[in-house]
Amino acid sequence: MKQYTVTGMSCAACSARVEKAVSKVDGVTSCSVSLLTNSMGVEGSATDAQIVEAVEQAGYGASPKGTATESENDKANNSLEQLKAAQDALVDRETPKLRNRLIASLIFLVVLMYFSMGHMMWGWPLPEFFNGNHVAMGLLQLLLTVAVMVINQKFFISGFKGLIHGAPNMDTLVALGSAASFGYSVYALFAMTAAQVNGDMDAVMSYMHEFYFESAAMILALITVGKMLEAHSKGKTTDALKSLMQLAPKTATVVRDGVEQEISVDAVKKGDIFVVRPGENIPVDGEIIDGTTAVNESALTGESIPVDKQPKDAVSAATVNQSGFIKCRATRVGEDTTLSQIIQMVSDAAATKAPIAKIADRVSGVFVPAVITIAIITIIAWLIAGETVGFALARGISVLVISCPCALGLATPVAIMVGNGKGAKSGILFKTAASLEATGRTQIVALDKTGTITSGEPKVTDIVPDETFFEETGNHAGALLAIAASVEAKSEHPLAKAIMERAKTDEIAVAEVTDFSAVVGNGLTAILAGKMIKAGNLAFVSKFVKVSDDMRAKAVEFSKEGKTPLFFAADDRLCGIIAVADTIKEDSPEAVRQLKNMGIRVVMLTGDNEQTANAIGKQAGVDEVIAGVLPDGKEAVIRKLKKQGRVAMVGDGINDAPALTRADMGIAIGAGSDVAIDAADVVLMKSRLIDVPAAVRLSRATLTNIHENLFWAFFYNVIGIPLAAGLWYPLLGWKLNPMFGAAAMSLSSFCVVTNALRLNLCRVYDPKHDRKATPDRKNKTNKPKESEEKSMTKTMNIEGMMCGHCEARVKKALEALDAVSEAAVSHESGTAVVTLSSDISDEKLKETVEAEDYKVTSIQ
Numbered sequence: 001m002k003q004y005t006v007t008g009m010s011c012a013a014c015s016a017r018v019e020k021a022v023s024k025v026d027g028v029t030s031c032s033v034s035l036l037t038n039s040m041g042v043e044g045s046a047t048d049a050q051i052v053e054a055v056e057q058a059g060y061g062a063s064p065k066g067t068a069t070e071s072e073n074d075k076a077n078n079s080l081e082q083l084k085a086a087q088d089a090l091v092d093r094e095t096p097k098l099r100n101r102l103i104a105s106l107i108f109l110v111v112l113m114y115f116s117m118g119h120m121m122w123g124w125p126l127p128e129f130f131n132g133n134h135v136a137m138g139l140l141q142l143l144l145t146v147a148v149m150v151i152n153q154k155f156f157i158s159g160f161k162g163l164i165h166g167a168p169n170m171d172t173l174v175a176l177g178s179a180a181s182f183g184y185s186v187y188a189l190f191a192m193t194a195a196q197v198n199g200d201m202d203a204v205m206s207y208m209h210e211f212y213f214e215s216a217a218m219i220l221a222l223i224t225v226g227k228m229l230e231a232h233s234k235g236k237t238t239d240a241l242k243s244l245m246q247l248a249p250k251t252a253t254v255v256r257d258g259v260e261q262e263i264s265v266d267a268v269k270k271g272d273i274f275v276v277r278p279g280e281n282i283p284v285d286g287e288i289i290d291g292t293t294a295v296n297e298s299a300l301t302g303e304s305i306p307v308d309k310q311p312k313d314a315v316s317a318a319t320v321n322q323s324g325f326i327k328c329r330a331t332r333v334g335e336d337t338t339l340s341q342i343i344q345m346v347s348d349a350a351a352t353k354a355p356i357a358k359i360a361d362r363v364s365g366v367f368v369p370a371v372i373t374i375a376i377i378t379i380i381a382w383l384i385a386g387e388t389v390g391f392a393l394a395r396g397i398s399v400l401v402i403s404c405p406c407a408l409g410l411a412t413p414v415a416i417m418v419g420n421g422k423g424a425k426s427g428i429l430f431k432t433a434a435s436l437e438a439t440g441r442t443q444i445v446a447l448d449k450t451g452t453i454t455s456g457e458p459k460v461t462d463i464v465p466d467e468t469f470f471e472e473t474g475n476h477a478g479a480l481l482a483i484a485a486s487v488e489a490k491s492e493h494p495l496a497k498a499i500m501e502r503a504k505t506d507e508i509a510v511a512e513v514t515d516f517s518a519v520v521g522n523g524l525t526a527i528l529a530g531k532m533i534k535a536g537n538l539a540f541v542s543k544f545v546k547v548s549d550d551m552r553a554k555a556v557e558f559s560k561e562g563k564t565p566l567f568f569a570a571d572d573r574l575c576g577i578i579a580v581a582d583t584i585k586e587d588s589p590e591a592v593r594q595l596k597n598m599g600i601r602v603v604m605l606t607g608d609n610e611q612t613a614n615a616i617g618k619q620a621g622v623d624e625v626i627a628g629v630l631p632d633g634k635e636a637v638i639r640k641l642k643k644q645g646r647v648a649m650v651g652d653g654i655n656d657a658p659a660l661t662r663a664d665m666g667i668a669i670g671a672g673s674d675v676a677i678d679a680a681d682v683v684l685m686k687s688r689l690i691d692v693p694a695a696v697r698l699s700r701a702t703l704t705n706i707h708e709n710l711f712w713a714f715f716y717n718v719i720g721i722p723l724a725a726g727l728w729y730p731l732l733g734w735k736l737n738p739m740f741g742a743a744a745m746s747l748s749s750f751c752v753v754t755n756a757l758r759l760n761l762c763r764v765y766d767p768k769h770d771r772k773a774t775p776d777r778k779n780k781t782n783k784p785k786e787s788e789e790k791s792m793t794k795t796m797n798i799e800g801m802m803c804g805h806c807e808a809r810v811k812k813a814l815e816a817l818d819a820v821s822e823a824a825v826s827h828e829s830g831t832a833v834v835t836l837s838s839d840i841s842d843e844k845l846k847e848t849v850e851a852e853d854y855k856v857t858s859i860q
Contacts, residue, residue: 001042006040058165138211141213168369272329280320293324378392445595448634449613450606481578584616613626630809633812635662647665697767697770698764796859810832814849819838
C-alpha cells in the first residue's frame with residue numbers, strides 16, 4: 001500500500017470527497033483516507049502524479065510519504081529518514097496554531113461582547129462618544145467582527161473553496177453561518193444610517209436589535225475552541241505510535257577492520273558485526289555470536305521480565321541489553337527490523353478503514369449539502385409563517401452551525417487508532433482496521449497444537465527406574481537419566497534432545513559410548529561401560545529384555561496422557577522408562593477457559609494420533625479435538641468449520657499459512673515463521689495463547705466504543721438540527737441562539753474523541769466483564785445436531801499402521817470420500833471408525849484404504 005499525506009481536509013465530507021476522487025483514477029484498486037492522521041492509503045498501479053492530480057482537482061493537496069525501493073541497503077539508508085518523516089507527520093502543529101488564533105480572537109471578541117450584549121442587555125457604561133451614537137456603535141462592532149473573521153479566515157477559504165468545487169464541508173457550514181450573520185448585520189447597519197438621516201429614531205433603535213455581529217464572531221471563536229480541543233485529543237490518539245517511533249535507536253557501534261566505530265543506524269548493513277554494552281539499546285535485529293546477557297524486550301512485547309540470551313539467540317532492535325557485553329551479527333536492518341514492521345503495521349492499520357465506518361462515510365458524503373438545504377428551507381418556512389427576517393435567519397444560521405459532520409467522520413478512526421495503539425503496547429498487532437473490528441466477532445477458535453497450545457519442544461516429564469535393576473541405594477532416577485543421556489548424546493532425534501536438556505538441567509554427567517547404532521523407526525544401541533544398551537519403544541526393547549506387567553501398564557498410562565514412553569535396557573535387563581512429551585504452555589488452559597467464557601467454541605487441530613491428541617486436549621480444556629490432520633489438511637478443516645460460524649485460526653508454522661489465510665481471521669504466534677506472520681491478520685508478539693482472548697477482548701471493547709461514538713454523532717444531529725430549526729418553537733417556545741449552536745458543535749467532536757481515549761483504560765487481560773454466550777450462539781457453533789450424530793458408523797480393522805503418520809494417511813483417504821463425514825483412526829487399536837453421511841459399500845471403503853498400502857481384515 002502506497003501512503004500519501006493529504007492537506008486541506010477539515011471534516012468527514014472532505015475525506016469522502018478525496019476518497020471518491022482518487023477511486024476514480026485508472027489503475028486504483030482501493031483507496032482509504034484517514035481524517036484522523038490526514039493520510040491516504042492507495043493500492044493499484046496508478047502513478048504518484050495521477051494520484052496527486054486527482055486530489056488537487058478535488059480541491060485538496062497531497063504528497064507521497066516515501067518512495068518504495070527494492071534494495072536492502074537502500075531500505076536501510078532511507079529508514080531513518082523515513083522514520084523522521086513519519087514522526088514529523090505525527091507532530092501536533094495544529095493545536096498551537098489554533099491556540100494562537102483563539103487568543104487573538106478572544107481579545108477582539110471580549111470588546112465586541114461588551115459593546116453588544118454587555119451594554120444592550122445589562123446597561124454597562126460606554127465612553128461618552130458612544131452615548132446616543134448608535135451608528136458608531138454599529139461601525140465599531142463591524143470592525144471588531146471583521147478582525148475576528150480575518151484571524152479565522154481559514155474557515156472561509158476552505159469553506160468557499162469546497163463550495164466552488166462542489167464539495168461543501170464543515171468549514172462551509174461555519175463560513176455560511178458566520179457570513180450570513182455578518183451580511184444581515186451589515187444590511188441592518190446601512191438601514192440604520194438611512195433611518196438616522198431621516199430622523200426616525202424608533203427605527204434606529206429597532207435596527208440595533210437586528211445586529212448579529214457578536215454571533216458572527218462568536219461562532220468562529222467557539223468553533224476554534226472545539227477544533228483546538230479536537231486537535232489536542234486527536235494528538236493523544238497517536239501517542240502509542242509516537243512512542244514506538246521514539247524507541248528506534250539512532251546510532252550503532254559496529255566492528256569494521258577490527259575497530260569499533262559509532263555510526264548512524266541507517267548505515268548498518270546486513271551481515272555487519274555490532275557490539276552492545278550493558279544499558280544500551282540494541283540498534284538492529286541480529287543474532288548473538290559472542291557473549292551472554294539478559295534483554296528487556298518490553299518495548300516490543302510488553303513483557304517486563306528480561307529474557308536470557310546466549311550465542312545463536314536472536315535479538316531485536318529497540319530492546320535493552322541489561323547485563324552482559326554481546327557481539328552480534330546484523331540479520332535485519334532498516335525497514336525489515338521487527339520494530340519497523342510493528343510501526344508499519346500500526347501505521348497501515350490507521351490508514352485503513354473498518355467496514356463499520358462505511359455507514360458514516362455514506363452519510364458524510366451527503367450530510368453537508370443536506371444541512372444547507374435544510375437551513376434554506378428553514379429560513380423560507382419561517383418567512384412564510386410570518387416571522388421577521390432576523391428570526392428566520394437566526395434559525396437558518398443555527399441549523400448551519402449546530403450540524404457536525406466531523407463527529408461522524410471521527411467516530412470510527414479515533415477508536416481504531418486508540419485500539420491499535422493499546423494492542424501494540426500489549427504485544428497484539430492488528431494489521432488492518434477490519435481485522436481489529438472482526439476479531440471480536442469470532443465464534444470458533446481453531447488452535448494448532450504444536451507451538452500454540454504446547455511449547456513445541458519435547459521435555460522429559462517422568463523418570464521411572466526399574467528398582468530391580470538398581471539394587472544399590474541412591475538416586476535411581478539420576479542413574480537412569482545418566483544411562484539415557486550417554487546413549488542419546490549421539491542421536492539427532494528431538495526426543496533425544498529433550499533427554500539431553502534434562503540431563504544438563506539436573507547436572508548429570510554424560511559418559512562416552514562406543515559402537516553407537518540407530519535403528520530407524522525403532523530405537524538405538526550402544527556400548528556403555530562394557531554393557532550393551534538398548535533404547536527405544538516397547539516393541540523394540542521387548543525383543544531383547546523382559547518387560548514386567550507393571551512397566552507395560554505405566555507405558556500405557558503415559559500414552560493415554562499424550563506422553564511418549566522410551567524404554568532403556570542394559571544387556572538382558574530393563575533399566576526403566578523415561579516419558580517425554582510436548583508439554584502444554586502454562587497459560588494455555590486459562591486462555592482456553594477465557595475463550596469458552598466468551599461464548600467461543602475452541603477446537604484443537606493436530607497431526608497426532610487420537611489418543612495423544614485427546615490427552616493434550618483434555619489438559620487444555622478444549623471443546624473439540626480433531627486429530628490426524630496432515631499439514632495440508634488444516635485448510636480443509638477450517639473450510640468445514642466456517643460453515644458453522646466465524647472462525648479464527650491460531651498457528652505458528654509455515655504449514656499453518658494456508659489455514660490462516662482461509663480462516664475469517666488468521667492469528668499468528670509472533671515467534672513463529674515469517675510465512676505464518678505474513679499470512680495472518682493479527683500477530684501476537686509475546687507468543688502466549690492468553691493473548692488470543694486479550695485480542696478478542698480489545699476488539700470487542702473497540703467495537704463497543706465505535707458504536708457509542710456513532711450513536712452520539714447520529715443522535716446529536718438528529719436532536720440538534722430540529723431544535724436549531726425551531727421545530728419545537730410553536731409548541732414549547734424553544735429556540736436556539738446561533739452562538740449556543742456553535743458551542744454544541746464544538747463540543748460534539750471533542751466528546752467523540754474523548755470517548756475513544758477511554759479505550760486506553762481497557763484491561764485487555766481482565767476477564768471479569770467478558771460476555772457469556774447466548775443460547776442461540778451456542779447452538780449455532782456447537783457440534784453437529786443430534787440427527788447428524790446418529791449417522792451410521794462402521795468400524796474397519798486395519799493391519800500395517802505403525803504410527804501417527806499412518807493414521808493421518810488413512811484418515812485423509814477415507815475423509816476424501818463424499819459419503820464419509822469423519823474417520824477416527826488409531827494405529828494402536830488398528831481400527832478406523834467411519835461416520836457416514838450416506839450409503840457406501842464396504843468394498844469401496846476397503847479399496848480406498850488398501851490403495852494406501854494397508855490391509856483391511858474386516859468391516860463391522
